[in-house]
Amino acid sequence: MRALVFAMLACIAPFLTLPCSGAPAREPLPLKPFTYVEDFEEPRQMVVWATNGKQEIHFSGVTEEKAFSGKRSYKLDVTIREGAYHYFGIRLPRVPCEGELKLSGRLWVEALPQGARAGLGYNIILPPSQHSGCAAVETIDRPTPEWKAVSGDLVAAGKQTATGVIGRHTAEMDGSEVAPFLELWSVPIWATAGQRITLYVDDVRIEGRVPDADAFAAAAQERFTAARERTARRIAGWRARLDEATKALRGVPAQEGWARGSWNRRRPA
Ligand SMILES: [Ca+2]
Numbered sequence: 001m002r003a004l005v006f007a008m009l010a011c012i013a014p015f016l017t018l019p020c021s022g023a024p025a026r027e028p029l030p031l032k033p034f035t036y037v038e039d040f041e042e043p044r045q046m047v048v049w050a051t052n053g054k055q056e057i058h059f060s061g062v063t064e065e066k067a068f069s070g071k072r073s074y075k076l077d078v079t080i081r082e083g084a085y086h087y088f089g090i091r092l093p094r095v096p097c098e099g100e101l102k103l104s105g106r107l108w109v110e111a112l113p114q115g116a117r118a119g120l121g122y123n124i125i126l127p128p129s130q131h132s133g134c135a136a137v138e139t140i141d142r143p144t145p146e147w148k149a150v151s152g153d154l155v156a157a158g159k160q161t162a163t164g165v166i167g168r169h170t171a172e173m174d175g176s177e178v179a180p181f182l183e184l185w186s187v188p189i190w191a192t193a194g195q196r197i198t199l200y201v202d203d204v205r206i207e208g209r210v211p212d213a214d215a216f217a218a219a220a221q222e223r224f225t226a227a228r229e230r231t232a233r234r235i236a237g238w239r240a241r242l243d244e245a246t247k248a249l250r251g252v253p254a255q256e257g258w259a260r261g262s263w264n265r266r267r268p269a
């Protein structure tokens with residue numbers, strides 16, 4: 001019987017390991033210029049959009065204490081009370097991470113205890129899936145008594161997020177079958193309880209050339225639907241194979257000396 005089970009698995013294994021056929025080649029969508037600039041000359045409020053702990057916020061808002069552009073910047077002064085990550089950020093209308101798109105900004109890190117880090121980052125959503133991923137384009141691990149330029153490529157970040165997250169959370173899809181959209185830019189802080197971090201942010205820019213958001217989402221929806229149908233066909237194939245194998249197993253008589261539940265016992269002498 002064991003040989004038969006192995007034979008059955010050998011039949012099924014190729015179906016389990018078939019490579020994804022991938023999304024069909026797609027026509028590039030036309031690109032339009034996109035510019036977002038946050039200079040904090042008007043009132044703004046960051047939110048803690050993700051954390052595994054608690055923070056005591058001494059100040060979080062626009063200040064005239066320092067400025068890279070204009071007269072104001074955003075000041076964040078917090079003491080970590082619990083947890084390891086604390087992501088502050090500002091939400092945006094979704095921006096396609098496709099074409100050319102760069103995130104840049106200026107950070108003045110006044111106080112950053114040893115072992116703590118801060119940076120400029122993003123959260124990217126991956127519709128039509130429910131998944132998302134966040135990371136920093138650059139991180140800083142010591143105080144910087146000047147306006148430090150930080151920047152990163154959001155198209156590369158979108159592809160990396162889609163490939164990593166979809167590859168990790170689905171069995172039969174790849175990153176090309178979802179649409180990476182920037183949902184917010186962030187100031188991530190990683191620190192331990194008792195550490196106090198003071199920093200200023202100014203001149204945050206998201207600039208480039210991107211496709212129309214609705215067209216980008218619609219194209220991804222088509223690829224996603226095709227991927228779901230492909231997965232459903234594959235699962236139906238596995239079920240049919242399992243049904244055949246189950247019928248074949250029912251027809252095999254039990255061998256003498258072996259009984260139900262004997263798989264973990266030593267074979268009789
Ligand atoms: Ca400013």
